Amino acid sequence: xxxxxxxxxxxxPAGMNAALEGAQYGVxxxxxxxxxNLGGQLPKQTHKFFGWxxxxxxxxxxxxxxxxASEVASxxxxxxxxxxxxxxxxxxxxxxxxxxxxxxxxxxxxxxVIVATGAQEKILPMENADLPGVYGAGAIxxxxxxxxxxxxxxxxxxxAGNIGVILAYQLKQAGADVLAVIDILPKLGxxxxxxxxxxxxxxxxxxxxxxxxxxxxxxYVTGAxxxxxxxxxxxxxxTEKYLPVDTIAVSIGLSPLVDILYQNRVEIxxxxxxxxxxxxxxxxxxxxxxxxxxxGDVSGIEEATTAALEGRIAALSALEDLEVxxxxxxxxxxMEKLTQLRSAPLLERLRRGIEKMHxxxxxxxxx
Amino acid sequence: xxxxxxxxxxxxxxxxKKIVHFYFxxxxxxxxxxxxxxxxxxxxxxxxxxESIKLHRPRGLYCAIGNCSSCLMVVDGKPxxxxxxxxxxxxxxxxxxxxxxxxxx
Numbered sequence: 001x002x003x004x005x006x007x008x009x010x011x012x013p014a015g016m017n018a019a020l021e022g023a024q025y026g027v028x029x030x031x032x033x034x035x036x037n038l039g040g041q042l043p044k045q046t047h048k049f050f051g052w053x054x055x056x057x058x059x060x061x062x063x064x065x066x067x068x069a070s071e072v073a074s075x076x077x078x079x080x081x082x083x084x085x086x087x088x089x090x091x092x093x094x095x096x097x098x099x100x101x102x103x104x105x106x107x108x109x110x111x112x113v114i115v116a117t118g119a120q121e122k123i124l125p126m127e128n129a130d131l132p133g134v135y136g137a138g139a140i141x142x143x144x145x146x147x148x149x150x151x152x153x154x155x156x157x158x159x160a161g162n163i164g165v166i167l168a169y170q171l172k173q174a175g176a177d178v179l180a181v182i183d184i185l186p187k188l189g190x191x192x193x194x195x196x197x198x199x200x201x202x203x204x205x206x207x208x209x210x211x212x213x214x215x216x217x218x219x220y221v222t223g224a225x226x227x228x229x230x231x232x233x234x235x236x237x238x239t240e241k242y243l244p245v246d247t248i249a250v251s252i253g254l255s256p257l258v259d260i261l262y263q264n265r266v267e268i269x270x271x272x273x274x275x276x277x278x279x280x281x282x283x284x285x286x287x288x289x290x291x292x293x294x295x296g297d298v299s300g301i302e303e304a305t306t307a308a309l310e311g312r313i314a315a316l317s318a319l320e321d322l323e324v325x326x327x328x329x330x331x332x333x334x335m336e337k338l339t340q341l342r343s344a345p346l347l348e349r350l351r352r353g354i355e356k357m358h359x360x361x362x363x364x365x366x367x
Numbered sequence: 368x369x370x371x372x373x374x375x376x377x378x379x380x381x382x383x384k385k386i387v388h389f390y391f392x393x394x395x396x397x398x399x400x401x402x403x404x405x406x407x408x409x410x411x412x413x414x415x416x417x418e419s420i421k422l423h424r425p426r427g428l429y430c431a432i433g434n435c436s437s438c439l440m441v442v443d444g445k446p447x448x449x450x451x452x453x454x455x456x457x458x459x460x461x462x463x464x465x466x467x468x469x470x471x472x
Contacts, residue, residue, distance in 0.1 A: 120434045151414075
């Protein structure tokens with residue numbers, strides 16, 4: 001049994017920053033991640049990040065992952081458990097950790113837990129969407145950028161949000177063909193213009209008000225049919241286009257990975273603007289379970305720099321509840337930075353979601 | 368080493384690791400030690416990893432983060448191995464999974 005002050009589940013931007021913030025106060029920390037290396041989904045990000053100047057703006061995701069992971073590794077009071085999955089908790093407060101490589105179980109008994117498990121790509125609810133060749137956009141980025149493998153040659157990207165658009169030019173960079181990027185909305189919403197301009201310059205067709213009507217193939221994807229839609233989102237007959245693609249990238253949004261929170265009686269609420277089912281939490285990242293805090297995409301879909309800040313805030317809240325005297329000024333600063341990052345005109349929908357969450361938390365008296 | 372490896376990239380470099388062999392459905396293939404089994408299979412042009420339990424439909428990679436169960440295979444006789452997060456090792460025997468899988472006696 002490993003005893004610790006703080007167990008952090010998930011070693012992405014939120015988890016790593018929670019560990020780094022907590023470590024400054026000399027408490028004992030365990031950070032566990034399913035993958036062989038810390039970094040979460042940062043190692044597959046090749047674009048430069050905007051945002052928080054001192055914590056990563058202008059740096060590429062994989063560079064940020066390396067920087068934070070090596071900082072974590074340098075702290076004596078952080079124990080890193082990679083290739084390790086936290087699978088559940090016993091009533092006595094010990095959590096079970098499964099070592100994936102060596103197939104061994106260990107118990108961890110923490111005083112407080114920060115859940116930073118991230119999110120998963122949503123799936124397309126249609127026929128043949130289970131065929132090999134229909135992959136999450138993030139999965140394709142992982143294969144390309146982390147492992148140097150191109151999982152296809154000719155791609156269709158479904159969903160022209162930020163990830164879909166970025167993926168289009170990343171695929172081109174890696175030497176693949178992108179036949180089209182489609183979106184059901186008439187106008188681009190979530191994609192940054194700098195990325196959209198890139199795909200336009202590359203000559204990748206971007207079809208708005210379009211939907212995927214058929215996925216072709218028996219054993220794996222051999223093609224796709226797309227069509228224009230009317231104002232009721234119904235395909236318009238006669239507008240169908242067949243695309244001879246071998247891979248369909250799905251980037252229609254992410255779902256927070258809330259399973260371990262469900263198991264631990266954290267109240268989950270439905271806020272579509274934040275990705276659907278999300279843990280009820282305060283702006284201090286406290287949940288309805290007094291021993292559990294959340295940070296990053298699991299608390300609502302955003303991006304790496306906001307996740308990092310949430311991780312730092314969650315760690316400070318956990319330490320406060322352990323009666324460690326924390327730097328309140330610093331915490332306030334992190335919260336102000338978060339508000340600043342969320343103030344972009346593009347993020348109006350997100351702000352609505354955050355406001356809903358915070359007012360729900362206030363109703364419950366969560367601070 | 369497989370046809371789907373990226374050799375040139377404007378931003379990234381892929382320092383190559385140790386090459387190891389493994390078996391897919393009894394056929395000898397090569398991959399890099401420590402990369403996910405799924406990456407080695409895709410690099411060799413293999414997309415179909417298993418059959419769905421009821422309708423026997425082909426399944427392959429989906430999430431690549433060990434979460435969706437789409438990439439489960441039988442590895443060294445052990446079923447339900449998540450190939451997207453399980454590192455490739457020398458001599459591994461990798462097979463398509465049919466049904467729920469049974470543990471070898």
